[in-house]
Amino acid sequence: MIEALRGLGYLTGTALADIVDNSISAQAQSVSMRFAWDGDASHVAILDDGVGMDAVELDGAMRLGERSPLESRAADDLGRFGLGLKTASFSQCRRLTVASMRDGSMNCLRWDLDVLASSPDHGWHLLEGTESGSEHLLEPLLAAGKGTLVLWERLDRIVTPGFSEQNLLDLVDDVERHLAMVFHRYLGGGHPSLQIFINGRPVEPWDPFLRNHPATWSSPVARISSPTGMVDVQCHVLPHKDHLTSQQELSAAGPHGWTAQQGFHVYRNRRLLLAGSWLGLGQGRSWTKEEAHRLARIRLDLRNSADADWKIDIRKSAASPPVGLRPELTRLAEDARARARKVFAYRGQPRSVNPGRTVVQAWKAEHAPSGIRYRIDHEHPAVRAVLDDAGELSGRIRAMLRVIQETVPVQRIWLDTSEGREAPRTGFAGEPSSEVQGVLMVIYRNLVVRKGMSPKLAREQLLHTEPFNNCPDLVAALPDDPQEAHDDGVGD
Numbered sequence: 001m002i003e004a005l006r007g008l009g010y011l012t013g014t015a016l017a018d019i020v021d022n023s024i025s026a027q028a029q030s031v032s033m034r035f036a037w038d039g040d041a042s043h044v045a046i047l048d049d050g051v052g053m054d055a056v057e058l059d060g061a062m063r064l065g066e067r068s069p070l071e072s073r074a075a076d077d078l079g080r081f082g083l084g085l086k087t088a089s090f091s092q093c094r095r096l097t098v099a100s101m102r103d104g105s106m107n108c109l110r111w112d113l114d115v116l117a118s119s120p121d122h123g124w125h126l127l128e129g130t131e132s133g134s135e136h137l138l139e140p141l142l143a144a145g146k147g148t149l150v151l152w153e154r155l156d157r158i159v160t161p162g163f164s165e166q167n168l169l170d171l172v173d174d175v176e177r178h179l180a181m182v183f184h185r186y187l188g189g190g191h192p193s194l195q196i197f198i199n200g201r202p203v204e205p206w207d208p209f210l211r212n213h214p215a216t217w218s219s220p221v222a223r224i225s226s227p228t229g230m231v232d233v234q235c236h237v238l239p240h241k242d243h244l245t246s247q248q249e250l251s252a253a254g255p256h257g258w259t260a261q262q263g264f265h266v267y268r269n270r271r272l273l274l275a276g277s278w279l280g281l282g283q284g285r286s287w288t289k290e291e292a293h294r295l296a297r298i299r300l301d302l303r304n305s306a307d308a309d310w311k312i313d314i315r316k317s318a319a320s321p322p323v324g325l326r327p328e329l330t331r332l333a334e335d336a337r338a339r340a341r342k343v344f345a346y347r348g349q350p351r352s353v354n355p356g357r358t359v360v361q362a363w364k365a366e367h368a369p370s371g372i373r374y375r376i377d378h379e380h381p382a383v384r385a386v387l388d389d390a391g392e393l394s395g396r397i398r399a400m401l402r403v404i405q406e407t408v409p410v411q412r413i414w415l416d417t418s419e420g421r422e423a424p425r426t427g428f429a430g431e432p433s434s435e436v437q438g439v440l441m442v443i444y445r446n447l448v449v450r451k452g453m454s455p456k457l458a459r460e461q462l463l464h465t466e467p468f469n470n471c472p473d474l475v476a477a478l479p480d481d482p483q484e485a486h487d488d489g490v491g492d
């Protein structure tokens with residue numbers, strides 16, 4: 001049976017999160033993990049400073065399903081099935097030793113799958129103490145004088161053939177990212193607060209919602225009542241990448257990456273269960289994860305009384321909303337998705353220096369029943385200037401614009417952007433300012449000399465015209481006399 005339970009599908013990070021859950025339920029404030037490399041004799045030790053267990057409790061803790069999932073639990077208990085300690089550990093190792101201290105005395109019990117497998121009487125031989133030679137591994141617990149130590153030895157699911165010390169270091173990084181995400185609301189000095197150390201290094205919290213960034217949009221918290229308690233939902237739309245430094249963009253992506261981490265982030269007692277899922281919601285067909293919605297991340301908080309309703313699994317990695325909540329969740333998610341789509345599509349949303357005034361854009365999106373089309377706006381000053389004076393060229397210029405409109409390389413842009421390569425450059429990004437100035441000057445001169453607009457008004461208008469809204473300094477530096485600079489400076 002235990003061999004079968006090893007295949008529940010834990011990863012090292014999810015398995016360790018299950019161990020940390022127990023420490024949190026035992027009111028630990030600090031959890032220290034040690035990954036010790038020694039080839040096949042490598043081990044992982046997890047020490048907490050929680051309330052610990054006495055001999056009877058430890059005996060119960062080592063048994064499978066000692067507590068029924070139907071039992072109601074304390075509101076801050078992260079457990080449910082009475083299995084996690086064993087299933088998580090055996091998914092990674094063949095020998096599990098648990099030592100715990102309560103009132104100054106230590107108890108220690110051990111399961112060893114090889115001993116079980118070779119036992120002639122098929123008995124469940126729960127062993128006492130550590131394997132001989134491993135006694136020294138309990139020293140940190142004895143020194144601390146309280147808490148619980150979980151020791152994984154014979155890491156056959158981690159140290160597989162060819163696995164090197166470097167692979168272990170990479171695994172440690174992976175685990176760190178996972179725990180930083182799963183427990184971020186405890187790690188950030190939350191309440192209750194928790195510190196996790198991995199090989200002596202503290203794990204820093206990772207906030208999926210970039211709440212401290214001024215460009216993050218957050219909805220008010222919606223409270224939905226259900227028969228098993230309240231559910232809190234808060235939608236967030238993260239900033240467009242133009243508002244993030246490359247370092248911020250990399251870190252905000254999260255352990256699974258931008259596309260995978262869109263959608264609901266489901267928390268149970270502030271502990272993250274699910275990092276990005278549309279939960280099978282959708283209008284008609286379930287939504288899939290798409291680039292366009294990658295900035296939408298929704299926080300959903302559950303109480304542990306709702307476990308059965310939400311079909312929480314043993315690994316604490318899956319949840320599914322009860323049917324009664326689906327319409328309301330769909331409505332909230334639809335709104336967040338629409339906002340996220342907008343932020344994603346408008347490259348940096350033409351920013352206006354004056355919030356009350358919109359920016360004239362060169363391209364317009366036209367929504368028609370047959371689909372969206374992109375059209376060059378003939379009212380854009382650069383276009384208007386030419387059309388007004390086109391005379392007999394007018395027909396040919398309109399034909400040219402039409403050809404450009406009809407051949408926007410939509411598929412190509414979409415692919416290039418979604419493959420996560422460098423986003424296509426627009427808005428003069430990276431161009432020398434002389435280049436921008438040249439183009440700017442042509443349009444400015446047209447407005448002032450031909451249209452008779454005052455220099456002040458012309459500058460004002462250009463400041464609210466794409467893409468010059470991105471370079472207010474150059475607009476401000478335009479001379480009052482547009483004849484001053486004669487060179488058009490515009491390339492072919």
Ligand SMILES: Nc1ncnc2c1ncn2[C@@H]1O[C@H](COP(=O)(O)OP(=O)(O)OP(=O)(O)O)[C@@H](O)[C@H]1O
Pocket residue numbers: 018021022023026048050051052053060061062067078079080081082083084085086148314
């Ligand atoms: N670090 C710990 N400190 C104190 N008690 C612990 C610790 N780890 C486990 N226990 C005790 O052992 C019991 C069994 O733990 P286990 O993780 O197997 O199941 P659970 O936490 O009850 O439920 P779940 O399967 O959902 O995790 C816990 O209910 C708790 O009483």
Ligand SMILES: [Mg+2]
Pocket residue numbers: 018021022078079080083084085
């Ligand atoms: Mg548990």
